Amino acid sequence: MITLYHNDMSVCAQKVRLVLAHKKLEWEGIHLNLRAGEQFKPDFLQINPKAVIPVLVHNNNVITESNVICYYLEEVFNQQALMPEDPIKRAELRVWLTRLDAGLHEQVAVISFCLAFRKQLLSRYATKEALEGFLSNIPDPSRAMVMRDMLENGISSPRLTLAIFAYKKLIKDLAYALESNDWIMSSGLSLADFAFLPYIERLEQLQLQELWQDFPQIDEWLTRLRSTDAYKIGMAEWHNQDYIQLMSQSAEPLPAID
Structure with a gap:
């Protein structure tokens, strides 16, 4: 099960959604309104104390930082590869x-x-x-x-x-x-x-x-x-x-x- 804490127009969230879509992975989204300050709510701070999105939760493991998430998706789901072999x-x-x-x-x-x-x-x-x-x-x-x-x-x-x-x-x-x-x-x-x-x-x-x-x-x-x-x-x-x-x-x- 993949859960993504994200925002519609966040550039970091966009890059992760691009990778998810390219690999045709199913995921559940939890959308945060950043301008309303939803990233500062206590329940999200428990997930990411830095109060930033995106956050990927996969099999109860929490992965933060958008580039790290993209590398993780590439390593775990190798279909539609986005890293060169060389x-x-x-x-x-x-x-x-x-x-x-x-x-x-x-x-x-x-x-x-x-x-x-x-x-x-x-x-x-x-x-x-x-x-x-x-x-x-x-x-x-x-x-x-x-x-x-x-x-x-x-x-x-x-x-x-x-x-x-x-x-x-x-x-x-x-x-x-x-x-x-x-x-x-x-x-x-x-x-x-x-x-x-x-x-x-x-x-x-x-x-x-x-x-x-x-x-x-x-x-x-x-x-x-x-x-x-x-x-x-x-x-x-x-x-x-x-x-x-x-x-x-x-x-x-x-x-x-x-």
Whole structure:
């Protein structure tokens, strides 16, 4: 029995649902409304004290961290393999996914909050007391510090500048990998494609397609992925149109990054 604690528009949850769909695995979902703070409820904190999703429960074993979950699914359910057979290629794939854990995941969150979600949260927690209460619920002090910076500084946050710079570098690297291949790995469709798809689509939803306007291979890669059943089941069926509209209506200008 597979149970997934997830959220419809979480990029981390999206990547796990893509893998589940690609492998045609049946699972039971427990959806958490992150903007309503359901991840801070005591019953979920017992499952993951870090108060983050996704969390996979398989045969009463709890697995956290989205990339770890994807590796686990690949190791336990070997149908429709998403890891190359060659050890060197497997190492190359792991390097790609490590980039997300090493900063790119947090940086897309910075971009999303600074451009689209900051005003919503400030409206929801309109008083200083309410805002401090929200921040105090975040178990990880470093995450709370980042959230405070984004809420207080918005597009003036230096974290946003660094995040845009990092994604410009990623786009160039993806474009280079896709110059002569349909997929990120020359060995074929892999965990790397499903891992990075939610992040690139998030930039698109934030109206940041300009970041790859000189790299048509990125749009071609997106088109190929969106034609898969995994995308239709793991992402498209879960699209929250209100959430997407909120992102698309962001009027905050991006800082110029060369």
